[in-house]
Amino acid sequence: MAERELALVLHDIAPETWEDYRPFVEAVDALGSIPMTWLVVPDFHHRSATFEDPALQSILESRLARGDELALHGYYHCDDAPPPRTPREWFMRRIYTYEGEFYSLDRQQAQQRLEAGIELFHQRNWPLHGFVAPAWLLSSGARDALRDLPLSYTSDPQHLYRLPDFSAIRAPSLVWSARSRWRRGMSLVVNETARWRHRHQPLLRLGLHPVDMRHQMSRRYWLDTLRRLLDAGYMPTTKADWLKRQAGSGNDEYASVHGRS
Numbered sequence: 001m002a003e004r005e006l007a008l009v010l011h012d013i014a015p016e017t018w019e020d021y022r023p024f025v026e027a028v029d030a031l032g033s034i035p036m037t038w039l040v041v042p043d044f045h046h047r048s049a050t051f052e053d054p055a056l057q058s059i060l061e062s063r064l065a066r067g068d069e070l071a072l073h074g075y076y077h078c079d080d081a082p083p084p085r086t087p088r089e090w091f092m093r094r095i096y097t098y099e100g101e102f103y104s105l106d107r108q109q110a111q112q113r114l115e116a117g118i119e120l121f122h123q124r125n126w127p128l129h130g131f132v133a134p135a136w137l138l139s140s141g142a143r144d145a146l147r148d149l150p151l152s153y154t155s156d157p158q159h160l161y162r163l164p165d166f167s168a169i170r171a172p173s174l175v176w177s178a179r180s181r182w183r184r185g186m187s188l189v190v191n192e193t194a195r196w197r198h199r200h201q202p203l204l205r206l207g208l209h210p211v212d213m214r215h216q217m218s219r220r221y222w223l224d225t226l227r228r229l230l231d232a233g234y235m236p237t238t239k240a241d242w243l244k245r246q247a248g249s250g251n252d253e254y255a256s257v258h259g260r261s
């Protein structure tokens with residue numbers, strides 16, 4: 001079987017979520033040298049500012065030094081736009097998620113927030129390649145803004161997209177919905193099915209959220225799944241490193257024909 005890789009991705013990194021992740025990260029580190037991609041939120045819900053927290057910044061800097069990737073994940077993460085006006089908007093912004101920060105921004109608003117986030121990374125000299133929208137939701141204005149910024153990729157649950165042209169590369173994710181007991185039960189089945197269905201994909205992403213860390217069932221699932229994938233020969237990588245290695249490999253071309261599902 002061709003080489004398969006996995007990307008362990010920690011969503012919603014901010015001072016207030018670090019305590020949820022800490023024991024998990026320690027457990028992963030104990031397995032060996034496993035690079036992770038940290039999705040950093042500059043000011044989570046306007047109340048937890050990563051770039052004003054020296055302790056978290058020094059943790060993130062030590063992660064960079066060991067080969068991890070830091071990516072930009074929204075600015076505030078929550079959706080502060082005026083109330084939804086149409087049924088579809090209402091569904092997307094109140095039922096599907098409250099976290100679609102970039103779902104209703106126009107181009108100028110999106111650009112301002114993206115530039116503010118990029119500037120914070122630059123001030124710390126943190127290399128930045130990727131932007132991941134909260135809840136993976138991008139307005140068309142936000143898509144346009146992304147074409148003009150010094151970023152090399154964005155993503156949704158099934159694809160990575162190279163910027164500025166949004167060329168799609170298939171890279172499915174396992175993701176939990178750990179908010180309630182029934183969602184956790186469903187997630188176990190859905191994710192095990194997805195892991196099997198995507199077993200021939202060259203890159204499998206594991207998308208972790210802070211709430212997953214608060215429930216034993218989901219926390220254990222992630223650690224067990226990571227161990228199982230490593231035992232099955234998956235090589236751990238960051239998203240940015242994987243993308244760099246794909247350039248010219250032919251996978252991009254494949255995705256442009258078959259990637260949309």
Ligand SMILES: [Zn+2]
Nearest residue numbers: 011012134135
């Ligand atoms: Zn998020």
